[in-house]
Amino acid sequence: MKARLDLARRPLRAVVIAGGVGASILFVLVGVAFRLELFGDGSIFSYAVAAQDAWAFHWHNISGRLFTYLLAYPVAETIVGVSHNAAAGIAVFGALFFSAPLLGLALTFAVDRTAKRIIFNYACLSTVCLCPFVYGAPTEMWVAHALFWPALALCWSAPTTWPGTAAVFAALLALAFTHEGAIVLAAAIMFVLFLRGGGGARFFRALGAFVAVLLIWGLVKLTIRPDDYIAGVLEAAAFKFIDIRNLAQPASMLVLAALCTYAISIALFRRVSVPKPHVFAAALSAALLAACWIWFDRSLLTEARYNLRTLLLIMIPIFGVMAALHAMSDAERRNSPLPFLGRWASALEATVDPAAVAGALVLVMLVHVVETTRFVVGWVEYKAAVRALATGTASDPELGSSVFVSSRRIGADLNRLEWNSTTPYLSVLVTPGLQPTRLVVDPEANYFWLSCKTATDSERISTAIPASARHLVRIHACLHR
Secondary structure: OHHHHHHHHHHHHHHHHHHHHHHHHHHHHHHHHOOHHHOOOHHHHHHHHHOOOHHHHOHHHHHHHHHHHHHHHHHHHHHHHHHOOHHHHHHHHHHHHHOHHHHHHHHHHHHOOOHHHHHHHHHHHHHHHHHHHHOOOOOOHHHHHHHHHHHHHHHHHOOOOHHHHHHHHHHHHHHHOOOOOHHHHHHHHHHHHHHHHOOOHHHHHHHHHHHHHHHHHHHHHHHOOOOHHHHHHHHHHHHHHOOHHHHOOHHHHHHHHHHHHHHHHHHHHHHOOOOOHHHHHHHHHHHHHHHHHHHHOOOOOOOHHHHOHHHHHHHHHHHHHHHHHHHOOHHHHHOOOOHHHHHHHHHHHHHOOHHHHHHHHHHHHHHHHHHHHHHHHHHHHHHHHHHHHHOOOOOOHHHOOOOEEEHHHOOOOHHHHOOOOOHHHHHHHOOHHHOOOOEEEOOOOOOOOOOHHHHHHHHHHOOOOOHHHHHHHHHHHHHHO
16 A cells, blocks of 8 residues: 555656756746846845945845855855956856755755655755745845755754764754744754654754854854944844735735635535546636736736745745654654644545645646746846936936936836835946946935945945946945935
8 A cells, every 4th residue: 555655646756856956947047047136135236246345235234144145145256356247246146046946955865864855855845836936036035945954854864973963063054044034944943853752862962053053143143233224124124024914915825726726626526526636627727827817917926026035934844844744754753742743644644645736736836937937027128128227318317416317217017126225236237338327216215225435435446347337326325325
């Protein structure tokens, strides 16, 4: 019976792994090809890479995300310094950042010692289901998701030796320094190990490493403090990050509606004895999705990609618990401090239809493919509109200077892709040779990344960016900070 069950799950496993790995590869290829590293806050981050001063521009304000900084910025800035080519450094920055899920899956595959690499399978599932929701938004939770899975695999199965303990400590340390939300993810790993057996050596080893990591993390946060201007912004952003209302986005609601329709359709088709009900249910759900996109849905997942970080914060631990319950032996489930979870997992495994789950995953991937395609198409058109303004002759002196032009000249439909605080930097980065004649400015922007001093210093030393562009950025910064 078990052999037949494993055989039935083999196609599902293939769909999960192909989806996770395939999505991770596409993240890099599409991101670099369409310059998605410039979207949202990515514009100021990319400009900082070109200026070879990302730490002074912003990253000293978020010292708790040090690993993300080290992953993507020093190498990219070095490329700029060696080649004197800002575009090359920005492309490297984008490639490194977008490659985080692929690198995370590779590490998880390498260190996962569970039967049939269960944790790796769930890492693929989480990647294909969750990451597309935030793809393009330069959130550090993107990197936290990538590191959660190898950290979980190491804590779960690394040998209780000094090298194994060092690997666990390094993984948890790197995870904690991706984003403040990663502290929750690390705590979720502790809970997962507790489920396996609260008194086990691996649990106490990971718990000791976690406590040490928390002390280091707190010391760094206390030592490297944010600027006064930024501190209040970070506090407000933290409350927005944990706001459950962030989940109520058209794209996430569409996924939920598609899955509910699929589940109901399977039940109805089974009731009337339709053969392979999951196939007909998936076809019906896909047809309804197509009708929705063609005739009704005009939404575009843009700024909400940043808000949906909240979904990652909630769902990554849930996927982690599911992976742990799946990886636990029958004895470990019986001896767990919460044995009812093991009983639920056993009951679910006995009743779940792998083919039906595969159909549900295909529907989720369909929604992600369409929503991402619409986002990328809109992004290409929006960049072209910003470029036209930045290289044109139109001017809006009431914004503070005759070298500024209002982003409100772009139509409202395309302006859904605007990020008002970073539009000036985007208008530099999308012009040929980084030489705009105008800086595109949103008149409603109320947050300004650079102080006058930082922009003035950058104008003096950032040689990879043309002097005319640095001058425009300095004018804008000194007008507001």
